[in-house]
Amino acid sequence: MASDGNQEIWKDIRKYVHVLEENAISQLSINCVILGFDDRNLQVAVNRVQIGTHPMLLLPGGYVGQRENVSDAVRRIVRECTGMEDIPLRQFDVFGSASRSFFQDLAGEVELSTGAAKSIMDWLTRRFISLCYLALVDFREIALHPTEFYDDARWIGLDEAGCLALDHPDMVRSAREYLRKEMPHAPIASRLLPDTFTLPDLQALVEAILDRRVDRPNFRRKILGTGLLRKVGQDRSGIGRPADLYSFVHGRHTALVEDFRFGF
Amino acid sequence: MASDGNQEIWKDIRKYVHVLEENAISQLSINCVILGFDDRNLQVAVNRVQIGTHPMLLLPGGYVGQRENVSDAVRRIVRECTGMEDIPLRQFDVFGSASRSFFQDLAGEVELSTGAAKSIMDWLTRRFISLCYLALVDFREIALHPTEFYDDARWIGLDEAGCLALDHPDMVRSAREYLRKEMPHAPIASRLLPDTFTLPDLQALVEAILDRRVDRPNFRRKILGTGLLRKVGQDRSGIGRPADLYSFVHGRHTALVEDFRFGF
DNA sequence: ATTTAATGAGTCAATTTGACTCAAAAATAG
């Protein structure tokens, strides 16, 4: 793809790299694990990019402007990908191996002769340290946008994240671990679920995060016992007995956090 | 202090900055919250440095070499300060405000005329992003070493960390929060306590981390019920009835992690 | 009408928790 004449693309990339050289903090990148919950499975937002002959799947990412707060940079990156403002973000890891670079894993893919100027190669071969952030979004409210130079943006199942390029599968693993640890301390489910949801939905989410099955009657008793949920209707869409619809009672998170159990 | 002729110091600093310019990743720094436990209180290791007229207390920190893994850089920094190898480290936060620089909080302290060359001012005024790491050490095994250009290295109580310079008090706060959340998931007490310790010691540590009191008989029952501790003697040093000495039974951490309670 | 899938509700013994009291061991004061 890149080998035959999309000079235009390389020209754009060169310009983009030039802007980055001028305005961005060198050797520092951001990557975001944007999680959603659909079809009772955790999903992660990825970008498809074709730099060599094979397409690659990558986590959304970007760079930090010299006059930009890191947190604002992350917000900007998430906004570009999801269109959403004000999504809570958590930094959960740093990837800083000395050998980390785009080119390390691209060797053989990029053909220098076609249009990759020196400035681009400099950028691609440079050692980068990546700050990893986690964002939880309501799947149904998000329409993923491909950002500049990405062919495509899509959701993939969290279990399929092993197919990502570079060390991004490790980032997803780390994010998953972080999410599990964060469960008792922060509102998580309320960010991943739509405004109204069924208890089986909530249970499936908790099971996905904990990566183990939970007894249904006991889960119901425990969750309803917290007083975090308010019944708001019925869901008559599925097969079988209709499930009750619930909403989170706003502002009761903090109390639960102290109780050292699920945090929603 | 800095105003009158310690040209030597400034010369050393200039050389140091030059080396950093050549070898270190630009605009990226490391800070370490090194925690110990003594006198039944959490302590944090700090460096005293005098750049202007007033002395400042700072968390141990440093920079990342171009060919150095970030994790190795942190290990190096902790080693320089504590003399200990192989201390487990956890990255827990990133401080990345666009206005972060040494000079921001030094304004008025540094007198340019005396010896602070342009290269040094460039370094001091540069916007830095800091990666924060947490290290837990056995207080009794550590003798703090002042690193290059630091007058002094010492322990201060965790509650006194508000007196640190720059945004380092915020780093300590964040570290404390991280520690609390990490309790159920990682061996913490076994890293902070000496090889043998009493149950009241362990309880005081847990209370310091949780920042609340715990019922003594119930704490004993719960901890001993886990089978994590092995009685190894008696402590006859204090007043009152002698306390039994315990050691952690090695290799039983992982099981406890699943039980979602204290992790030692 | 019957079966099946999916969900809400309830039971009950075992375990854990929270709030206690009591006993033991050593330093200290009289």
Added chain:
DNA sequence: CTATTTTTGAGTCAAATTGACTCATTAAAT
């Protein structure tokens, strides 16, 4: 030496929580 104080180990008991269940209800499919 004896009594008191301090500190720690051990035990009690009711209440709450948990884990493993069964049963009942509702709606779609046959």
